[in-house]
Amino acid sequence: MVSNGADRDPEIDRLLEAKARELIKKMKYRGVVELSRENFDDFLKTFRVAVVDFWATWCAPCFMLEPIIKRLALEMPEVGFGRLNTEEEPEIAAKYYVMSLPTVIIFKDGEPVDQVVGVVPKKILQDRIKAHLED
Amino acid sequence: MYPVLLGINGMGYGDFTECDLEVLPRLMNMVERGVLENRRPQYPDKSWWSILNMEPDPTPTGDPSLTLLVKLTKATLVNIPVVNPTYGAYSIRLDATTPYDDEVNGVVNTIIKSAGKSPVIASITAPDRFLHSNGSIKCSVYRAIDNAIGRLLNSGLSSFIIFSPYGEPIGPSEGEHEDYGIYIATISRPRHYDTVKLYEVGILFRDLTESVQPSDS
Numbered sequence: 001m002v003s004n005g006a007d008r009d010p011e012i013d014r015l016l017e018a019k020a021r022e023l024i025k026k027m028k029y030r031g032v033v034e035l036s037r038e039n040f041d042d043f044l045k046t047f048r049v050a051v052v053d054f055w056a057t058w059c060a061p062c063f064m065l066e067p068i069i070k071r072l073a074l075e076m077p078e079v080g081f082g083r084l085n086t087e088e089e090p091e092i093a094a095k096y097y098v099m100s101l102p103t104v105i106i107f108k109d110g111e112p113v114d115q116v117v118g119v120v121p122k123k124i125l126q127d128r129i130k131a132h133l134e135d
Numbered sequence: 136m137y138p139v140l141l142g143i144n145g146m147g148y149g150d151f152t153e154c155d156l157e158v159l160p161r162l163m164n165m166v167e168r169g170v171l172e173n174r175r176p177q178y179p180d181k182s183w184w185s186i187l188n189m190e191p192d193p194t195p196t197g198d199p200s201l202t203l204l205v206k207l208t209k210a211t212l213v214n215i216p217v218v219n220p221t222y223g224a225y226s227i228r229l230d231a232t233t234p235y236d237d238e239v240n241g242v243v244n245t246i247i248k249s250a251g252k253s254p255v256i257a258s259i260t261a262p263d264r265f266l267h268s269n270g271s272i273k274c275s276v277y278r279a280i281d282n283a284i285g286r287l288l289n290s291g292l293s294s295f296i297i298f299s300p301y302g303e304p305i306g307p308s309e310g311e312h313e314d315y316g317i318y319i320a321t322i323s324r325p326r327h328y329d330t331v332k333l334y335e336v337g338i339l340f341r342d343l344t345e346s347v348q349p350s351d352s
Contacts, residue, residue, distance in 0.1 A: 063148035
């Protein structure tokens with residue numbers, strides 16, 4: 001049966017539109033997003049669970065972590081992944097008390113819920129992220 | 136052994152993780168580590184002239200043995216890609232004719248032989264020669280380099296700078312690499328909260344040769 005416009009529920013239309021907007025926004029933040037003060041808050045609001053890798057150009061272990069974050073971004077599309085250069089955005093790093101690099105902070109509903117300091121195997125980081133997807 | 140400056144043309148710290156390397160990740164936790172910064176486009180000859188002349192923007196000189204760094208350190212040059220074929224006690228053509236493991240072993244054998252008599256400045260060009268066109272062998276190339284560095288360290292080397300003048304090759308163009316390379320050394324980098332610049336590698340190697348006596352074995 002083909003539905004016509006007259007019997008569509010406006011509430012369902014609104015929900016569908018909201019869902020479409022959310023998907024478009026998430027598409028904008030595919031892969032590992034380069035974060036700055038311009039998009040940081042919007043990025044956190046877009047995903048229920050978001051992961052931010054705080055790094056700096058002089059930090060050798062930060063570059064070791066980068067492929068792990070990229071791989072996780074491919075494997076966990078429901079999670080937002082971003083990286084923030086702490087030299088360019090020291091205020092954001094200070095706001096979250098980032099003292100050592102690399103630091104990965106897991107955010108849920110825009111709030112930090114867990115953090116991992118240093119380079120860790122992919123499985124460990126993945127398990128920490130998954131724990132916040134499940135509850 | 137005298138100090139060794141070994142440049143790997145096209146390697147980044149991400150390759151340590153991606154390719155499960157063993158020697159270099161352990162080594163970086165035992166000595167000084169840093170990040171070398173060299174922005175695109177990066178070319179092997181221009182990069183190495185900068186190191187040998189100890190200048191950010193050098194004028195290439197015809198004879199690498201007449202450069203300031205070589206004069207000051209009296210170093211033996213091995214496989215330096217400022218000319219084609221490469222310059223020094225070991226030399227290859229800068230194309231795919233020499234297999235990567237032949238080059239890696241040839242360079243390391245020459246370093247081991249030469250470092251008993253003088254400081255050595257050497258280069259491994261395999262990532263640049265192969266990975267622009269064939270990314271599928273990436274980890275085989277990096278593992279061969281990692282194993283060879285293990286052999287070099289086991290030969291008694293105790294003063295060194297192992298670095299890459301730029302990161303991993305990206306895409307088919309010769310000058311396209313990641314902007315950040317490795318710096319693993321027994322001499323501290325100039326500034327803690329900053330990257331190491333290319334010309335500073337030459338200065339650091341001069342300082343290293345001035346500060347250490349050759350080690351035994």
